[in-house]
Amino acid sequence: MPLRLNDFLETAEQLWPRAGAESWDSVGLVSGDPAAEISRILLAVDAVADTVDEAVAVDADLLLVHHPLLLRGVTSVAEDRYKGALLARLIRSDCALLAAHTNADVVASGTSAVLADRVGLESSVPIVPGDDPAIGLGRVGRLSEPTTLGRLARLLVDVLPATASGVRVAGDYDREVQTIAVCGGAGDSLLSHPAVQSADVYITADLRHHPASEAREQTKLSGRGPALIDVSHWASEWLWLDAAAAELRRAHPELDIVVSDIRTDPWDFAIVR
Incomplete structure (x- = not known):
C-alpha cells in the first residue's frame, strides 16, 4: 500500500x-x-x-x-x-x-547527541536531563584520551561542513581538554549550567559577545570554567540530518529519503585582516 x-x-x-x-x-x-x-x-x-x-x-x-x-x-x-x-x-x-x-534536539539521537558522537564523546548524557535521563538538552561526555583545545577545534573543522564563519575559539590553543559539553544550535543559555562550567570546553553556536565575554572573564578570575568553541548554527545541526534520514529509512524502507547538501548558513564570506 x-x-x-x-x-x-x-x-x-x-x-x-x-x-x-x-x-x-x-x-x-x-x-x-x-x-x-x-x-x-x-x-x-x-x-x-x-x-x-x-x-x-x-x-x-x-x-x-x-x-x-x-x-x-x-x-x-x-x-x-x-x-x-x-x-x-x-x-x-x-x-x-x-x-x-x-x-x-532533546531525543537520544537528537542534534546535540549526534554532534557529541561526531566529536568522539563517550557515554555522553544530557546537560539538562528530562524525566527520562537519556533525553534532554545538550550533551556532556569525555574523550577517550585528552587532546588540546587547538586540536579539538581542528577536528571540528574537519567534522562540520564549511561555512564563512568557520570555528571560533576562546582559550589557550595548547590547553588540555577531555570533558566536553556540546549544544547544537544556539546554546549560550547553558553557559552557567554546572555541567557546562565543570567541562573543559563548551561547543555550541551563536555565542553572543556579552555572554561569551562574561564567561571568559569569570574563568580568568576563578581559574575554573570551560574554554569556548563557537561554530555555525546551521553546521552544528546539519549533522543531524543524516542520522534522522537513517532512522526514517529503517522505519520506511519504501521511501526515498534525500538529505540536502545546500548550505543555508546565512553568511556567504568573511574577510579577516
Whole structure:
C-alpha cells in the first residue's frame, strides 16, 4: 500500500515526540494534506528558497526541516513576503512541509547527541536531563584520551561542513581538554549550567559577545570554567540530518529519503585582516 503523509506523521511523532518541544516552539505539519500519498522526502535544516527549489526539483512529496518556517507569528502569507511565497510554491507543487525542532534536539539521537558522537564523546548524557535521563538538552561526555583545545577545534573543522564563519575559539590553543559539553544550535543559555562550567570546553553556536565575554572573564578570575568553541548554527545541526534520514529509512524502507547538501548558513564570506 502507498504510504500516506498521516502515517509518516505517526512515525515522526514516535521519533521526535511533540511533547518534547519547548513551549515557545512551533513544530509539526505546517502545510500539506495528511491524506496525500508520499514516496520521496527531502531533509534540510531550513525552509528557504534554495531548499524549497530543491524539494520541487527532486519531486519531493515532503520537505522535512529542523527550523520551523512559522516559528514567530505572521499576519500574512501574501506572496510578496518570502514565507508566503515559499508556502505557495510548496503547496502548488504538492510538497508538504514538516518541522521537527526542539523536539528533535532533546531525543537520544537528537542534534546535540549526534554532534557529541561526531566529536568522539563517550557515554555522553544530557546537560539538562528530562524525566527520562537519556533525553534532554545538550550533551556532556569525555574523550577517550585528552587532546588540546587547538586540536579539538581542528577536528571540528574537519567534522562540520564549511561555512564563512568557520570555528571560533576562546582559550589557550595548547590547553588540555577531555570533558566536553556540546549544544547544537544556539546554546549560550547553558553557559552557567554546572555541567557546562565543570567541562573543559563548551561547543555550541551563536555565542553572543556579552555572554561569551562574561564567561571568559569569570574563568580568568576563578581559574575554573570551560574554554569556548563557537561554530555555525546551521553546521552544528546539519549533522543531524543524516542520522534522522537513517532512522526514517529503517522505519520506511519504501521511501526515498534525500538529505540536502545546500548550505543555508546565512553568511556567504568573511574577510579577516
